[in-house]
Amino acid sequence: MSTSTDPTEKIATTGTTPSVSLRGLTKVFGGTTVVDDLSLDLTSGEFFSLLGPSGCGKTTTLRMIAGFSDPTAGTILVDGEDVTSTPPHKRDVNTVFQSYALFEHLDVRGNVGFGLRRKGLDKRTIDQRVSEMLELVELGDRGKERPSRLSGGQRQRVALARALINQPKVLLLDEPLAALDLKLRHQMQAELKQIQREVGITFLFVTHDQDEALSMSDRVAIMNQGVIEQCGTPEDVYEHPTSVFAAGFIGTSNLMTGTWSDGCVCVTPTLRIPAPGHQGSAEGDTLSITVRPEKVWLGDLTPQMFRLPGTIVETSYHGATTQYVVSIGPDLTVTVLEQNLPRMRAEDRWNPGDQVEMGWLPEHTVVLR
Ligand SMILES: Nc1ncnc2c1ncn2[C@@H]1O[C@H](COP(=O)(O)OP(=O)(O)O)[C@@H](O)[C@H]1O
Ligand SMILES: [Mg+2]
Incomplete structure (x- = not known):
C-alpha cells in the first residue's frame, strides 16, 4: 500500500x-x-x-x-x-x-x-x-x-x-x-x-x-x-x-489483554507473558496479545520457552489434529492445536482434568494494535 x-x-x-x-x-x-x-x-x-x-x-x-x-x-x-x-x-x-x-x-x-x-x-x-x-x-x-x-x-x-x-x-x-x-x-x-x-x-x-x-x-x-x-x-x-x-x-487466536510492564504483558497479577520484540508502549499501557494455537506446546517444552501451568478442560479429535482447551486461570483459556503424529496413540492424548505444563517461544507472542 x-x-x-x-x-x-x-x-x-x-x-x-x-x-x-x-x-x-x-x-x-x-x-x-x-x-x-x-x-x-x-x-x-x-x-x-x-x-x-x-x-x-x-x-x-x-x-x-x-x-x-x-x-x-x-x-x-x-x-x-x-x-x-x-x-x-x-x-x-x-x-x-x-x-x-x-x-x-x-x-x-x-x-x-x-x-x-x-x-x-x-x-x-x-x-x-x-x-x-x-x-x-x-x-x-x-x-x-x-x-x-x-x-x-x-x-x-x-x-x-x-x-x-x-x-x-x-x-x-x-x-x-x-x-x-x-x-x-x-x-x-x-x-x-x-x-x-x-x-x-x-x-x-x-x-x-x-x-x-x-x-x-x-x-x-x-x-x-x-x-x-x-x-x-x-x-x-x-x-x-x-x-x-x-x-x-484469520485462524483461531488466543486473545488476551493486559498491561505493559517491564517487557511483559500482565494479564493477571500472576500471569506475566513476555513479549521481547515489542516496542513503543509505555508502562501501564493496555495491550492485546495473541498466540496461535499450533505454537503452543503441551509437555516436551524446550528451555527457551515461556511456560505456565494449566488444566485441560476440553479435548476434541479432528482427525489430523487434536484441539485442547486449557484453563490457565479464572475465565482464561488457551486453545492448543497438536498434530496427530504417526506414532501417537489414543492413550497419549490429554484428557479433561489433566494438569499440564504448557509453553511457547516468547517470539510467538504477538502484540496487537
Ligand atoms: N446499491 C447499494 N445501495 C445501498 N447500500 C448498498 C448497496 N450496495 C451495497 N450496499 C451496502 O454496502 C455494504 C457493503 O456491501 P458489499 O460491498 O456488498 O459487501 P461484501 O461484498 O463485502 O459482502 C453493505 O452494508 C451493503 O448493504
Ligand atoms: Mg460481496
Missing part, C-alpha cells in the same frame, strides 16, 4: 507499473461510508485476495474497479491509466461472479466466444481461441453442451474461460467458489491457482473464507468496515497480525 495521494502519478512497485492502483477510493451509500479512503497497488501477475466478512465492502470495491459503480471519491488506475470515468466495456478488466451469469440460450463454446464475437474477430480466430480456453479449463469435450447441463464447478469454469478469453489486464473474481460444496471448492481452488499461473493475468479475488485466501494468494488484504486492516503475504498476515480484528478473522 502507498500513502501517495497524487492520482496521476504512476506508482512503482518492484520496478513495474501496478496492474491496479486505488487511490483514496471511497463509496458512500445514503450517508453510510461503505468503502473508506482505500488505497492499494496490485503488482502485475499477482494473485491478490481481498478477505473480509460479509458486508465489509468487497463487492462494492470490485464493482467500482469494473466500472459498474461510480466512486464517491478517489481514483482507479488500471495499468497506469486513469479509468475512473471510463465506461465498463472500455476498461481492460473482466469480472467473474459467484452466480455464473452464463447465457443459457448459448452452448459452452458460444458463451466462451461471446467477447471475441462482440469485438468482431473472424470465425477461425474465435474457434481457435475458444478451443484453447476450453482446454485450459479442462472442458475440451463439453463445447456443444448447454450450461444448464453442467455441474456448478463446470459452469464456473465456463465463466472463467469466458472472462479470460478477452485477455484482460486484471480479472476480478467475486466469491466465485462460494456456491460449491467443500470438496469441489478445494479442487477448484487448486485449479484456479494453476490457471492463474499459466495465464499470468493479475487476479483480484474476493472471499470471506480465510483458508481460501491463505492457500491461494500471493498477497492478502484483510478488510473490515470499508478499510484495509492489514495487507501482506499469507504468512505475514497469519504469523504477524497487527490488529485484534486481523488476528481474530
Whole structure:
C-alpha cells in the first residue's frame, strides 16, 4: 500500500507499473461510508485476495474497479491509466461472479466466444481461441453442451474461460467458489491457482473464507468496515497480525489483554507473558496479545520457552489434529492445536482434568494494535 495521494502519478512497485492502483477510493451509500479512503497497488501477475466478512465492502470495491459503480471519491488506475470515468466495456478488466451469469440460450463454446464475437474477430480466430480456453479449463469435450447441463464447478469454469478469453489486464473474481460444496471448492481452488499461473493475468479475488485466501494468494488484504486492516503475504498476515480484528478473522487466536510492564504483558497479577520484540508502549499501557494455537506446546517444552501451568478442560479429535482447551486461570483459556503424529496413540492424548505444563517461544507472542 502507498500513502501517495497524487492520482496521476504512476506508482512503482518492484520496478513495474501496478496492474491496479486505488487511490483514496471511497463509496458512500445514503450517508453510510461503505468503502473508506482505500488505497492499494496490485503488482502485475499477482494473485491478490481481498478477505473480509460479509458486508465489509468487497463487492462494492470490485464493482467500482469494473466500472459498474461510480466512486464517491478517489481514483482507479488500471495499468497506469486513469479509468475512473471510463465506461465498463472500455476498461481492460473482466469480472467473474459467484452466480455464473452464463447465457443459457448459448452452448459452452458460444458463451466462451461471446467477447471475441462482440469485438468482431473472424470465425477461425474465435474457434481457435475458444478451443484453447476450453482446454485450459479442462472442458475440451463439453463445447456443444448447454450450461444448464453442467455441474456448478463446470459452469464456473465456463465463466472463467469466458472472462479470460478477452485477455484482460486484471480479472476480478467475486466469491466465485462460494456456491460449491467443500470438496469441489478445494479442487477448484487448486485449479484456479494453476490457471492463474499459466495465464499470468493479475487476479483480484474476493472471499470471506480465510483458508481460501491463505492457500491461494500471493498477497492478502484483510478488510473490515470499508478499510484495509492489514495487507501482506499469507504468512505475514497469519504469523504477524497487527490488529485484534486481523488476528481474530484469520485462524483461531488466543486473545488476551493486559498491561505493559517491564517487557511483559500482565494479564493477571500472576500471569506475566513476555513479549521481547515489542516496542513503543509505555508502562501501564493496555495491550492485546495473541498466540496461535499450533505454537503452543503441551509437555516436551524446550528451555527457551515461556511456560505456565494449566488444566485441560476440553479435548476434541479432528482427525489430523487434536484441539485442547486449557484453563490457565479464572475465565482464561488457551486453545492448543497438536498434530496427530504417526506414532501417537489414543492413550497419549490429554484428557479433561489433566494438569499440564504448557509453553511457547516468547517470539510467538504477538502484540496487537
Ligand atoms: N446499491 C447499494 N445501495 C445501498 N447500500 C448498498 C448497496 N450496495 C451495497 N450496499 C451496502 O454496502 C455494504 C457493503 O456491501 P458489499 O460491498 O456488498 O459487501 P461484501 O461484498 O463485502 O459482502 C453493505 O452494508 C451493503 O448493504
Ligand atoms: Mg460481496
